[in-house]
Amino acid sequence: ELRSSYCAVRQTCADGSCFYRGMAYAYLESLLGKRQEILRFRERVMKSSQELLAAGFPQEMFEHCHDAFLSIIDMAERDSSGTLLIRVFNYQLLSDNVVLYLRLITSAFLRNRADFYQPFVEEGLLVSDFCIQNVEPLSAVCDHLQISALTQALAIPLQVEYVDSKDNATNQHIFPEGAVPSIYLLYKQDHYAVLYRRSDQEAQP
Template identity: 40%
Template sequence: MANEQQESSQGEMEGVNCLAHDEAIMAQQDRIQQEIATTNALVSDRQDLSVLQGEYAAEDSIYQLKIKDLQKKYSYVRKTRPDGNCFYRAFGFAHLESLLDDSKELQRFKAVAAKSKLDLVNQGFTEFTIEDFHNTFMDLIKLCEKQQSLGELLSSFNDQSVSDYIVVYLRLLTSGYLQREHVFFKHFIEGSRSVKEFCQQEVEPMSKESDHIHIIALAKALNVPVLVEYMDRGEGGTVNNHVFPEGSEPRIFLLYRPGHYDILYK
């Protein structure tokens, strides 16, 4: 009996220790996120591409050579906060920014965006759940239509509540497209997860990072082709790029560094 009590007590202590350990990890993650939030705007001002050189040691020849290669094609970069939502925020801002000077594309995009809510509802998404996110998305498009200034658009994207609503809606559009085309996309999902399970676990939740599958789906869902420049530690001094969907004419340009996306400008 004493042994049983002792084992029970030890079990409880281990449980308490595990809980304390988990809470300590969560607290540390919160501190890291707060530090990122105070030092990084959700979407920065446009900066000269040369700022990237200062982010790597002068003797880091691989990255320094690749930055020089990037400078042959691009002049500016606009950074996004590294919070797991950077792909959607970069995609959303870059395209809406381009609409300020392209009324034809704005009208096409507005029509696609307006219809997108009904498409999601017809797929089984709850209208009540997605309505506010869709409304915020449409409001920003309408502001661009009223010749909103770049400064106002940037302010909107740096308002956490507005910006995050845009990210949520773009995640929903990505999920919706993946599920509509599940026969094609199921071959690209590792493990035994269905496309729906993948979307519920890796696409719809905030702060989940994005990969090729997310980029293809969102680019196709909105018919907004995107070129991604991949800057990693691969050998050679050149930066490889890929256009999504393949063979299309890109409208926006993103820079990918392991785990993070920023916006590029020619």
């Protein structure tokens, strides 16, 4: 079923951060050669630091990974072939800065809207506790709540193809609901990977 819509899969490291790493790579790759879109995204990432400050995160806690993320975005603006982008995301120390910042943004978005998200977390657990346990640690896996928060925080609509490992049945979910996805991810056997649509084939390496 997926083969009719997608032509390729790019695997990600299975370290608990596969969603964040896959999302960041896929989105930056989709922006290669699109200078104005890259600049708009850079502006969103710059402003996102206000979300962290509002949530109570001290600037010294996120300043390094925030600046590192901006540097990678600047690199993507100059890297029309995607060669440097692949190199950066294959170097864990660099890509972990992106992952950490995305986790902090997700946490801040949830914390700043705790009243709304409280009904969606485990009973007896505050949103802040949920973030400490299930969002901020680099090993914490990502679920619907985190995806919903991050896609809204950075305005990155995406589609996840969920594949049942028992019968290979697929189920699509778009975040945020009703949006037009700009990137596509595969979720199978507790792991996220990047999907390439057939219509995008010529643009992929």
